[in-house]
Each structure stands twice: as C-alpha cells, then as structure tokens.
Amino acid sequence: MQYFTNIKRSMMSVLEGMAVTFSWLFRRPYTVQWPDKIPEPLEKTLPATYRGLLEVDTRICTACLACEKACPIEVIAIEVDRNSETKERHIVRFDVDAAKCMYCGLCVEQCPTDAIHHTTLFAATTPDIGDLVLTFIKPGERALPFKPKDAPPAAIERGAITQALLDSRRGVE
Amino acid sequence: MWKLTQEFIHKFIPAFEHAWLAYIAGALVAALALLAFASLFAGLASYVERRIAGRIMSRVGPNRVGPQGLFQFVADGLKLVMKEDLVPAGADPILFRIAPYFVFAGMFGTFVVLPFGAHLVAADLDVGIFYLMAITSFVVLGIMLGGWSSNSKWSLFGGLRSAAQIISYEIPAGIALLSVAIFAGTLSTQGIINAQGGLPWDWFAFHSPFSLVAFVIYFIAALAEGNRTPFDLPEAESELVAGYCTEYSGFRFVVFFFAEWANLWIMSAISVLCFLGGWKIPFVNAPEAYSGWLWILLGFVIFSVKTLALVTVVMQLRWTLPRFRLDQMMNLCWKYLIPGAFAALLGTMTVMALFSWDSPAGIAIRFCTFLVGALVVLYYIWRIVANYRADSANYKKLTGQSMWYPPWRLP
Known part of the structure; x- marks a missing residue:
C-alpha cells in the first residue's frame, strides 16, 4: 500500500510544484534593468546611507588628516604645504584611489566637518585603472583649509563633485 | 519527404x-x-x-x-565556435575528437523517421520505432566515449552515470512504446499516427487508463534518456562541473549542447506521435484528405503546437524539480517504472482484446480516460490560479504595484 501512496504523493507534489513555477510566469520580475530601462537613474533611487564612491568637499576640509590616518589601506593621500614664515597652510593634494577603496566608511566617521562623505555613485568603469584616482585638488591648485568658526559655504548636491570628476574623465577619452 | x-x-x-x-x-x-x-x-x-x-x-x-x-x-x-578546440593532456585524442559526432549522429539520425505531417517524413521506415530506440543508443556511446577519453574524473563519472541511466531507462521507454506498437499493429511512425484520430479521445494516450500510464512512463523515461532535469546526473554541475563535457571546448562543446536541445524536440515529437495523435486533424480521418498541401500544412501546425506544448512542459520541469540522487533514480526506474510499464502493457492488451476500437464500450472507456486527463489539467490550472492569488494581495500591499505581468508582456 505504501507503494501506491508513494506514487500518488510524488505525482501530486510534482503537479503542485509545476503549478507554483507556472504561476511565477505571470508575476512581475524583480530585475532592475540598469542602466537604460528604468524610469530614473539608479543613483537617485539608492538610499542616502548607501556607501558609494567617496566625495570630498574641499571648501570645508580642515586638513586635519584624520581621514588619511583612519584609512586602513592608504587610499587617501593628502599633502599640506605649510609656509614656515607666514604659518599659512594650503592643501595641495587630495587624492582618493577609488580602485583601492573598500568602502568601509572609517574616513567618513572621522571627518569633523563632513567634508569627506559617501555618495550614491557607483558606475566608474574605465579602461585605465589610473583614472580611478579621484583628484579633488587639481595639480597646481592650492586650497585654504576651512576654519570651523567661519560661516559654512552654500551646500551643494551630494555627488555633484565626484560626478563632475567622472564626467571630465570621460570627456578626455 | x-x-x-x-x-x-x-x-x-x-x-x-x-x-x-x-x-x-x-x-x-x-x-x-x-x-x-x-x-x-x-x-x-x-x-x-x-x-x-x-x-x-x-x-x-x-x-x-x-x-x-x-x-x-x-x-x-x-x-563558442571561435574558442580554441582544446584536447587535454593525457586524453585519448582520437576518441576525444570523435565522441561529439556519435552524440550528433545519434540525435540527428532520429530525424529520419520523425514525421512532421502527413507525407512529411524523410523516410517512412517499416521499423520506425525500433529504429528510433536503436539510433538513440548512439548518444550514450558518444557520452561514454567522451567521458572515458577526457582523462578527467568528472568526465568519467558523468559518462558512467549516463550509461547506467540511459541503459536503465531504455527498458521502461521500450515497453511503453511496445504497447503503442501492439495497439497500432505497426512500427512505422506514420502508421502509428494513422491508427489514431484527431480528437483527444481518439488519441492513444486516452485509449484506456493503462495507456495513460504508459504515456506518463514513456515521458519520464524520455526525460531520463535526454539527460534533462530531474535526471541530469551525468552533467550535474554542482557535483561534476559539467559531467561528460567538462573537458570539451569550442565547437565540440557546441555539438553536445546542440544535441541536448534538439533532443527536446525529438522526445516531445515521439511522445506526440505515439500517444497524442500526431498530425491528425480533428474530424478529418480519411487518408485521402491528407493529400492537399493545405491539409498537410494544417497537420504540421497541429503537430508543432502539440510538440511545443510538451517542450514547454519539459523546460518547466527542469526549473521546478531538484536533481535525483543516483539511488533514487535507480529506485524510480526499477521499482516503479518497469513494473508500471509491464502492467500498462498487459492492461492495454487486455482492453484491446475485450473491447474493440469502435465498440460502444471502447468509446466509453476512451471518453472516460480523456475526462480523467482533462480533470488533471483543470486541477493543474486551478492550482496555478490559487498559487498566484495566494501572493498577489501581499505583493500589492508591499510594492504598490499589481503583480500581474504575463509572459507575453516582454520586459
């Protein structure tokens, strides 16, 4: 009798399984068809806490080097030029190697002014890995560190600076 | 043809x-x-x-x-064609090179007797079904050769599993087809179709409850012979990388996969021609009617629709069922399918001996069997709708969109 029960059970379970999979043919697929078949760019729909490419707002950077020290894999390279006579400091280099970055967010936690922060950008594919070094201070440029007692500059949209860097890179190609 | x-x-x-x-x-x-x-x-x-x-x-x-x-x-x-055709070190170069051709010959040889419509057959052999069973054995030869000559443990396991599986499942498939041969009184593929009718209750699958069992058994055995899931042990990728075709690359790999997918048509077409009425058009039973091109074309369309429906079922089975273990596969074959096939054969013979095709009792049995089949299909459709309904309200609540997205609406 067990024999015929086995046959009946296997037949019924196969039929039920087929019915389940067939019903999935009528359900909406979950796939997000990045990049072209979605109503708005994915960068805009990602949550604000998404840890994407890093961005540095050099206008509010205090050149405290906390992020450089916090980085466990030396992704961030900052050079500060200090004039020994006038005691004036200038940031002359602020590089973030996005190819090396592991998006741990330790630098963002250390930053006192939120100058370095994550964006929702993620698409930075390039034929040359050297392109992934994001240079927030162009060579030859000198930026004054931000003094916390000064009035903060007008806020700009998150991701705009990194996006501009990526765009300028694409223009060169 | x-x-x-x-x-x-x-x-x-x-x-x-x-x-x-x-x-x-x-x-x-x-x-x-x-x-x-x-x-x-x-x-x-x-x-x-x-x-x-x-x-x-x-x-x-x-x-x-x-x-x-x-x-x-x-x-x-x-x-794949542009990839390098590698022969692994230590492999038997001649056997390794010819193995895909055995698989290809075994698969393509079946097309000689596969009908597509009335008069649309390459050669209507008198031993059609027998020829089909014989020529498909070439496939297992090719798979075993490929597995043996690759000098790889994965390939060898895949080849031997395939041999064990295909040789075991040829027995229930053969016995199930034997009941068809007894019913039709011929081995010719066109003769078998001519013995059936166009309407569902004139199909051999619904000749008696026993022939319905024979149909199910043949279908399961054909799945196993074609190495389709749930019987894809020879190429189980989670265990054997790709089984017998692990070491193949380039064009030879294409040949293996070409054979696998063409085999979908072959096993569905054999099921259709033996059990589901082939190219017979409903209400058109006279052989003279099948001489016009339009009728032949209509028969071809009917045959293709039935075959493609079965192909879809095979594809869906692949993404529904998990793979059998080797002992489960052997259990199914030797403890369930072979006794079942013998019982179906004896039952079909008894029904044929007791009730002739056109007698009222014979027609009543055919019609009742067809009703059973139709009820199973209706139950299946009801279960599909029930499974869909079970989730649709929740989906709407969670995402705010309707879950309805039919397959013909292509994303």
Missing part, C-alpha cells in the same frame, strides 16, 4: 535521369532541410528556455542581443 523532393528534382532538372542520382539529391536536400530545422530549433529552444527560466526565477532573462535578446543564441554560438 524525399519522394516529394525527388519529384521536384525530376520536374525541374531533367539532367537527373538516373534514379540513383535523384535519390541521392533528394536525400541530401532532405538532410539539409532537417539539419536547418534542428539547428534553428535548438538555438531558439535555448533562448526560450533561458527566458522561461528567468521568469520562473523572477528574473528577465537574456534581452539585450537583438530584439528582446532573440539573437542571444547566435552570439553564444559564434563565441
């Missing part, structure tokens, strides 16, 4: 005075037409299977190459 091509050649190319030349030309034309059909079907089947698999897994599937990804199989084929 070669008869038609022969007439065609005689008509338009008078140089073919010799019968043997016309014969060879006709055979070549038929072979090329069948090869074109088989390769196109295999390619499109691989694409359709990937799309169906995608939807079952709540994905989209390939939709980038060409309109809706229709040319994905062309891209894949080109990629």
Whole structure:
C-alpha cells in the first residue's frame, strides 16, 4: 500500500510544484534593468546611507588628516604645504584611489566637518585603472583649509563633485 | 519527404535521369532541410528556455542581443565556435575528437523517421520505432566515449552515470512504446499516427487508463534518456562541473549542447506521435484528405503546437524539480517504472482484446480516460490560479504595484 501512496504523493507534489513555477510566469520580475530601462537613474533611487564612491568637499576640509590616518589601506593621500614664515597652510593634494577603496566608511566617521562623505555613485568603469584616482585638488591648485568658526559655504548636491570628476574623465577619452 | 523532393528534382532538372542520382539529391536536400530545422530549433529552444527560466526565477532573462535578446543564441554560438578546440593532456585524442559526432549522429539520425505531417517524413521506415530506440543508443556511446577519453574524473563519472541511466531507462521507454506498437499493429511512425484520430479521445494516450500510464512512463523515461532535469546526473554541475563535457571546448562543446536541445524536440515529437495523435486533424480521418498541401500544412501546425506544448512542459520541469540522487533514480526506474510499464502493457492488451476500437464500450472507456486527463489539467490550472492569488494581495500591499505581468508582456 505504501507503494501506491508513494506514487500518488510524488505525482501530486510534482503537479503542485509545476503549478507554483507556472504561476511565477505571470508575476512581475524583480530585475532592475540598469542602466537604460528604468524610469530614473539608479543613483537617485539608492538610499542616502548607501556607501558609494567617496566625495570630498574641499571648501570645508580642515586638513586635519584624520581621514588619511583612519584609512586602513592608504587610499587617501593628502599633502599640506605649510609656509614656515607666514604659518599659512594650503592643501595641495587630495587624492582618493577609488580602485583601492573598500568602502568601509572609517574616513567618513572621522571627518569633523563632513567634508569627506559617501555618495550614491557607483558606475566608474574605465579602461585605465589610473583614472580611478579621484583628484579633488587639481595639480597646481592650492586650497585654504576651512576654519570651523567661519560661516559654512552654500551646500551643494551630494555627488555633484565626484560626478563632475567622472564626467571630465570621460570627456578626455 | 524525399519522394516529394525527388519529384521536384525530376520536374525541374531533367539532367537527373538516373534514379540513383535523384535519390541521392533528394536525400541530401532532405538532410539539409532537417539539419536547418534542428539547428534553428535548438538555438531558439535555448533562448526560450533561458527566458522561461528567468521568469520562473523572477528574473528577465537574456534581452539585450537583438530584439528582446532573440539573437542571444547566435552570439553564444559564434563565441563558442571561435574558442580554441582544446584536447587535454593525457586524453585519448582520437576518441576525444570523435565522441561529439556519435552524440550528433545519434540525435540527428532520429530525424529520419520523425514525421512532421502527413507525407512529411524523410523516410517512412517499416521499423520506425525500433529504429528510433536503436539510433538513440548512439548518444550514450558518444557520452561514454567522451567521458572515458577526457582523462578527467568528472568526465568519467558523468559518462558512467549516463550509461547506467540511459541503459536503465531504455527498458521502461521500450515497453511503453511496445504497447503503442501492439495497439497500432505497426512500427512505422506514420502508421502509428494513422491508427489514431484527431480528437483527444481518439488519441492513444486516452485509449484506456493503462495507456495513460504508459504515456506518463514513456515521458519520464524520455526525460531520463535526454539527460534533462530531474535526471541530469551525468552533467550535474554542482557535483561534476559539467559531467561528460567538462573537458570539451569550442565547437565540440557546441555539438553536445546542440544535441541536448534538439533532443527536446525529438522526445516531445515521439511522445506526440505515439500517444497524442500526431498530425491528425480533428474530424478529418480519411487518408485521402491528407493529400492537399493545405491539409498537410494544417497537420504540421497541429503537430508543432502539440510538440511545443510538451517542450514547454519539459523546460518547466527542469526549473521546478531538484536533481535525483543516483539511488533514487535507480529506485524510480526499477521499482516503479518497469513494473508500471509491464502492467500498462498487459492492461492495454487486455482492453484491446475485450473491447474493440469502435465498440460502444471502447468509446466509453476512451471518453472516460480523456475526462480523467482533462480533470488533471483543470486541477493543474486551478492550482496555478490559487498559487498566484495566494501572493498577489501581499505583493500589492508591499510594492504598490499589481503583480500581474504575463509572459507575453516582454520586459
């Protein structure tokens, strides 16, 4: 009798399984068809806490080097030029190697002014890995560190600076 | 079909005075037409299977190459053809090279007797079904050769599993087809179709409850012979990398996969011609009616629709059921399918001896069996709707969108 029960059970379970999979043919697929078949760019729909490419707002950077020290894999390279006579400091280099970055967010936690922060950008594919070094201070440029007692500059949209860097890179190609 | 091509050649190319030349030309034309059909079907089947698999897994599937990804199989084929044809170190080079051709010959040889419609068959052999069983054994030879000659443990395991599986499952398949042969009184594929009718209760699958069992058993055994899931132990990728074709690359790998997908058509077509009435048109039973081109074409369409429906079921089974363990597979064959096939054979013989085809009792049995089959299909449809309904309200609440997205609305 067990024999015929086995046959009946296997037949019924196969039929039920087929019915389940067939019903999935009528359900909406979950796939997000990045990049072209979605109503708005994915960068805009990602949550604000998404840890994407890093961005540095050099206008509010205090050149405290906390992020450089916090980085466990030396992704961030900052050079500060200090004039020994006038005691004036200038940031002359602020590089973030996005190819090396592991998006741990330790630098963002250390930053006192939120100058370095994550964006929702993620698409930075390039034929040359050297392109992934994001240079927030162009060579030859000198930026004054931000003094916390000064009035903060007008806020700009998150991701705009990194996006501009990526765009300028694409223009060169 | 070669008869038609022969007439065609005689008509338009008078140089073919010799019968043997016309014969060879006709055979070549038929072979090329069948090869074109088989390769196109295999390619499109691989694409359709990937799309169906995608939807079952709540994905989209390939939709980038060409309109809706229709040319994905062309891209894949080109990629594979351009790859290097490697022979691994320590492999038996001759056996390794010829193994795919055995698989190909075993698969393609079946097309000789596969009918597509009335008079649309390459050669209507008197031993059609027997020939089918014999020529498909070539496939297991090729798989074993490929597994043995690759000098790889994965390939060897895959080849031996395949041998054990295909040889075991040929027994229930053969016995189930034997009941068809007894019913039709002939082994010829066209003769078997001619013995059935166009309406569902005139199909052999619904001849009696026993022949319905024979149909189910043949279908399961054909799945196993074609190495389709849930019987894909020979190429179980989670255990054996890719089984017997682990070491193959380039064109030889394409041949293996071409055979696998063309085999979808073959096993569905054999099921249709033996059990589901073949190309018979409902209410048209006189053999003279099948001489006009329109009727032949209509028969071809009916045959294709039935076969493609079965192909879809096979594809869906692949993405529904998990793979059997080796002992479970052997259990199923030797403890369930073979006794079942014998019982079906004896039962069919008894019913045939007691009730003739046209007697009222025979018609009543056929109709009742058809009702059972129809009830199973209705129950299946009801379960599909119930499974869909079980989730649709929650989906709407969670996402705010309707869950309804039918397969014909291509994303």
